[in-house]
Amino acid sequence: MAKPKSGAKKATPAAKKDKAARLELLKNASERVAKAATKVAKAVKEKVAEVAKGKAPAKAASKAPKGATPKSAEAKSEAKAEPKSEAKAEPKTEAKAKTAKAEAAPKAEKAEKAEKAEKAETPKAAKGATGKGKAAAAAPAAPPLEKPRPRATKLPPVGSSLTKREMEQLLSAGEGRGVYGEGSLKGRLAVTDGMPYLVVVGRDKRELTFLLQGPDQEVLPAYMDHKVSVSGLIRKTTNYGGTVDVRKYSAKKPEAEAPSAPVETEAKLRYLSPGETSMVTNAGMGAGIKGFASLRGSLEMTGEDFVLVVSNGGTRQQVSFILEGKGTKGMRKYVGQQLFLTGVVEKSSGWGGKVVVENFEPRPTEARVSREDMEIVHVEGEVPTSVDVRLNHGLTVRLQEQPGFTWAIEPTAAKRVGLREARFEPGEGNAGTREFFFTPRNPGTSELEFFLAKAFTPGAVERSFKITVTVKP
Structure with missing residues (x-):
């Protein structure tokens, strides 16, 4: 029989049973840890999805326990699952098994506690967030604070009166800077930024602006656009205005101008152009033309009226004008002769109208057709x-x-x-x-x-x- 290497003892049946028990214990511990890690990862995924959809605030998802992200949970499950596959190949010692069991139990308990705490905190966080939003919406924005403007409420002692020369300088635009003294001004009251100003028309029709000061400074803006007369200490601080410490004032409401009835003005007469004059003297043309013109024609009479025939005499296209006005005096002796007259011509129809004569001159009669040697x-x-x-x-x-x-x-x-x-x-x-x-x-x-x-x-x-x-x- 071959001897065991490195002096290792041969395994007995009791040792084999002990080894199998250790492996079973390690296997059970690994399964519990893997299940707990999977639950934690699943819960974290659901919370992240709710936050993405807007159901829960982002802070709730951030309160997940460290190492409970999907990647870390999967990594733990893989790491704990590795001994399951390698258990058969590489058995561990009993001390290592006890240590792993002791470490796995507290981890599983911590994961379960973290999950319960997360479920309890999520609605609280949501309620807190909505409550803050409602409170912020309900509270009105505070108006911006206005800085109080300085106002002169005390009158200075009475000074010397302004002389006539100083008053001229005071009312001249572009000069008189530094002039001051007791006097009075009249003008129109204007209000700028809540402060009353007196707009005075100066000597050259240019406007000067004076700030009104004193105890009545709060009352004067009510008389905006009124005619105001003030008396007090006048200071011209610039070439175009200054200040007035008002001691007395009087205001008069501007009179409303009555609407004047439209005045009908006659259209201005004009001299007729050569083309218009030609239309006046031709038959069937120029009806409605009116203006100054000079005409030449034969003077006739119809009853007591003088008539000037200007064209087509003796035919049914004759153009003639009745002569009126003071300029017709002395015309009777020229009947049947040629006249050249000037006046206001108004052609009422295609065959004539009237002329208001201003002056006239007789002209030599045109050479008549000789009737000698005629039957x-x-x-x-x-x-x-x-x-x-x-x-x-x-x-x-x-x-x-x-x-x-x-x-x-x-x-x-x-x-x-x-x-x-x-x-x-x-x-x-x-x-x-x-x-x-x-x-x-x-x-x-x-x-x-x-x-x-x-x-x-x-x-x-x-x-x-x-x-x-x-x-x-």
Whole structure:
């Protein structure tokens, strides 16, 4: 038989039983420690999850026992579980087993106590946190403390009165710094940062500001925007203001200005431009134009009114203006002549309006068509008839007018028969006569119709009559 190495004794059956008991004890202790560590790790994980969701404050999770984090618990369980697998390979001594058992029991008890304490502290911490939050929300924020402003409440002794020169310096902006003395000031009361100031209009209309001091300093702000007069010791501390120690004051409420009724102002008249003047003198244009202008035309009369014909005389497109104003004095002797006048022109329709004459000047009458060496056919009165006229010779038609009306023909007929003149001849009283003078240029037979219509309203026809004109070569 081989001898045992290094003098080791052969194991007996009693020693084998003792070894198996030790291994069983160690195994049971390791299992209890592993279970306790697993419970602690599980509880810590649940608390961490609740904190993450907002169910419990973070402080509750931080109160877990040292070494009870998931990693440390797993590490302990692994470390304690290692002997379970190695127990068969490497048996430990009885002393080591007792020591491990003694160490494992207090650790398990500490873990259970820590878990119970954590459960008890978690609701307390939550209650404390919510209670603090409610208390903080319920308590109103304290208003910021205002530092009391220094106010002068005592009046200085009476000083010498200000002279006229000093008063001028006092009320001059940009000078007078250092002037002081007894006097009085008037101005408007303004309040800045709770302090009353008197705004005084100086000599050059610039404003000066004086701080009002004295026992009435607390009362004066009630008269803001009032007209205030103060008397006391005046000091000009800067070139644009100073202080007043008020001994007496009086305040007057500013009078409310009554709303003034809007005054209707006439639009300012202007000189008409050349383009506007041209529109005024043309038929069917410029209605509503008003302004200063100079016009030239033939002076006529309708009843007692003077009329200036400026274009298309004798046709139903005649443009004429009634002349009014003081400038019309002395016009009667110029009827039938050319006038140049200046005044306020107002064109009310396409065929005329009125002119307020300021001044006028007679102009030489335009050269009339020579009637010498012409065979002229005359027609008098409103008698429908037929006449024969030689080519390039003359035809005259004389018609009696009545006040407010004028005789006229169509523009196309005037062009066809060759209208050269339509002259107004004043008669006795208010009556007048209009003479139409034609020089036919084209042979043939045509019909001429004459209309008696209202002045300035060619469409309002009173009556008419026709004549037949035969032009022979």
